[in-house]
Amino acid sequence: xxxLITALGVEFxxxxxxxxxxxxxxxxxILSILDLAFFKVVPEVSYSATYASGTAKALLLFLIGVTxxxxxxxxxxxxxxxxxPVLWATPAPNSVFLLSKFLATLLLALSLxxxxxxxxxxxxxxxxxxxxxxxxxxxxxxxxxxxxLLFLTAISIALNVLLRNKYVVYMVSVGTGAGLFYLxxxxxxxWLYNPLLYQLWKYADLTGAGNNxxxxxxxxxxxxxxxxxCLSLAHLFFQRKSTTGLITAGRPNGNGWSLLIMIASxxxxxxxxxxxxx
Numbered sequence: 426x427x428x429l430i431t432a433l434g435v436e437f438x439x440x441x442x443x444x445x446x447x448x449x450x451x452x453x454x455i456l457s458i459l460d461l462a463f464f465k466v467v468p469e470v471s472y473s474a475t476y477a478s479g480t481a482k483a484l485l486l487f488l489i490g491v492t493x494x495x496x497x498x499x500x501x502x503x504x505x506x507x508x509x510p511v512l513w514a515t516p517a518p519n520s521v522f523l524l525s526k527f528l529a530t531l532l533l534a535l536s537l538x539x540x541x542x543x544x545x546x547x548x549x550x551x552x553x554x555x556x557x558x559x560x561x562x563x564x565x566x567x568x569x570x571x572x573x574l575l576f577l578t579a580i581s582i583a584l585n586v587l588l589r590n591k592y593v594v595y596m597v598s599v600g601t602g603a604g605l606f607y608l609x610x611x612x613x614x615x616w617l618y619n620p621l622l623y624q625l626w627k628y629a630d631l632t633g634a635g636n637n638x639x640x641x642x643x644x645x646x647x648x649x650x651x652x653x654x655c656l657s658l659a660h661l662f663f664q665r666k667s668t669t670g671l672i673t674a675g676r677p678n679g680n681g682w683s684l685l686i687m688i689a690s691x692x693x694x695x696x697x698x699x700x701x702x703x
Contacts, residue, residue: 428521436529439502440495450537453487457541462548472554474561474628476545481565484541485621488574491534493598496581497591499526513665523582523659530578538570564631572645573621579652579659586659616640616701620648643700650694657687 457480469475503509512522542562549557584594608614609623619625622644630637660683 428517429524432517432521432525433528433532436499436525437532440499440529440533443495443498445494449487449491450540453484453491453537454541454544457483457487458544458548459483461545462552466552466554468554469628470632471558471561472549473556473558474565476549476554477542477561477565478628480541480545481569484538484570485573485623487537488534488570489577489598489602489621491537492530492574492577493581493595495533496526496530496578497585497594499530500582500585501591519660519663519665522665523586523656523663527578527582527656530581531574534574534578535571538566538574542566561628565628568631568641568645569622569626572648576620576648576652579655583655583659586662586664589664616644617647617698620644620651640701643697647694647697647701650690650697654687654690654694657683657690661687 460483461476461479466472466475466479469478503512546557546559546562549555581594581598584597585591588594588597605618606623609619614624616622616625622641626637626641630641632638661680
């Protein structure tokens with residue numbers, strides 16, 4: 426655990442030092458609150474609920490970009506800096522290398538979510554849309570954005586491990602995303618292949634006042650199952666081979682546990698997915 430915390434601190438500081446953040450973060454914040462700051466706001470359930478749902482929907486594209494791009498940077502930085510052999514020689518399990526990069530990207534994207542949420546509250550105060558209620562922000566971000574973020578980051582980690590070229594990963598990610606959003610725009614936005622719930626939810630659905638609360642909960646479990654399977658798959662195929670085989674001294678080693686977790690995760694995703702289809 427200490428090794429993971431240390432590695433996470435290093436990875437997060439390196440991501441935070443990326444020069445592109447100087448432009449990307451302010452741009453994401455401004456565009457996410459633009460409609461709420463300058464146009465008429467019609468409260469859906471309350472003003473806070475409308476601000477929370479509006480920023481969550483506007484943030485979606487930026488979160489996709491942040492997770493895909495910065496996961497690629499984190500996964501390939503060591504190789505590009507030619508220090509990968511030195512790092513891989515340290516006595517640490519593969520999970521430390523993968524989880525530190527996964528969690529660092531996750532923390533970076535969560536920081537963006539927090540900043541946008543705070544900016545939305547400031548705009549709400551300035552425009553006099555009171556009272557301020559933090560609960561809609563917590564519910565919306567925890568139910569909609571955080572599971573989507575876990576899903577996106579895990580998928581990106583797996584793609585970088587399997588394809589081993591960040592530019593190929595960028596191309597695959599952009600192509601897949603563009604194709605899916607095109608399908609969503611023409612009406613093919615089924616819950617099974619819409620992991621980010623694009624255009625499938627309203628704030629009322631998150632509080633039980635709508636009709637989709639149970640379906641949203643099931644779909645979130647489906648996404649988390651896929652995310653867990655992707656992380657396990659990445660661990661199994663990680664290029665650094667600290668152990669061989671699946672069992673060491675009569676017990677499952679890191680690869681063995683990864684295989685078991687992946688099988689369990691796929692089974693959960695399959696069962697929950699069948700509930701979505703039904």
